[in-house]
Amino acid sequence: MSQFTLRDRFEKALKGEAVDIIPVCSVTQTGTVELMETTGAYWPQANFNADKMAALALAGYEIAGFENVRCPFDITVLAETLGCAVDEGSIDMQPYITDFPCKNKKDVKNIMVPDSLLESRRTSVVLEAVEILNEKVGETVPVVAGVVGPAGLAFMLAGIKNYITWFVKDTEVVEELMGVLNDACIEYANGLLERGANAITLIDSEAGPDIISPQMFEESVFPLYRKFCRKVKGLKVLHMCGDATAVLNSLGDTGFDGVSVEEKVNVSSAKAAIGDRVRLIGNISPSDTLLAKGPEAVLIEATACLEDGIDILAPGCGLAPHTPLENIKALVRARDDYFLQ
DSSP states (O other), X not given: OOSSOHHHHHHHHHHTOOOSSOOBOOSSOOOOHHHHHHHSOOTTGGGTOHHHHHHXXXXXXXXXXXXXXXXXXXXXXXXXXXXXXXXXXXXXXXXXXXEXXXXXXXXXXXXXXXXXXXXXXXXXXXXXXXXXXXXXXXXXXXXXXXXXXXXXXXXXXXXXXXXXXXXXXXXXXXXXXXXXXXXXXXXXXHHHHHHTOSEEEEEOGGGSTTTSOHHHIIIXXXXXXXXXXXXXOSEEEEEEOSOXXXXXXXXXXXXXXXXXXXXXXXXXXXXXXXXXXXXXXXXXXXXXXXXXXXXXHHHHHHHHHHHTTOSEEEESSOOOTTOOHHHHHHHHHXXXXXXXX
């Protein structure tokens, strides 16, 4: 029997301390149709009701085998709270943005952190779900809460055209917007930690090299991450989709405890870039492997990931809703085969 609870092991692994075996977790979305059918907690209701959100998140641990629980399942919580219009989605489609408030540069001045940020219809649900999960498993199983970061929120509140254009031609505008949004992220993240989350995943792919240049990242986003990490009082993970290789060295100096990367990032090269400054999480392909292939392919990819030195084995991004349950379970099997046989 392990000397560690799952929560102990997760927290030690994120801090770079010695563990018996590495955790198998998901710091990104875990809702699948099979888990919805098993629990009766379906999208879209599970995105807007705390009890259903907690039930579906708990299934990721109790049924799928992840060694943590994680909520919410979509990325529109703060975006809606700060002014975006959102379609609620369906059983296999997450909520998505249908309209945004920053149509031009002048609109940025109207964006502010509301006094009731933690009482909105979306944030209040996630906060309550985290509280429920903490009451159920918080002593033994880590509770991870997701928050979209300042770049991702700016992308949603301004739209892709404005976001890219402002970065190129009006940097001060997008920096002003992201500064306000970063403050919202900090307040929300600390609220989640106070309700019982053990770690925060800041999801901010729009800050990555696939969207903006590494120089833009260094000048405009890096200082925001430093502030976020100073102000948020708990374990912090950054998730960045795409090939984040070009900014990994910088991410090692932001203050995050872990960086979650997808399969486009070579684990060995990433470990060389970040050293022991931050732990690496990932990076099994959620679409090419976990969704589209079978358990044996998952075992092969996960074993390679372990051999390359990943610190926490995880999907490289959020699970597709139709990901087979047997493929998710194969992640723990791969870890156990690697360490215990």
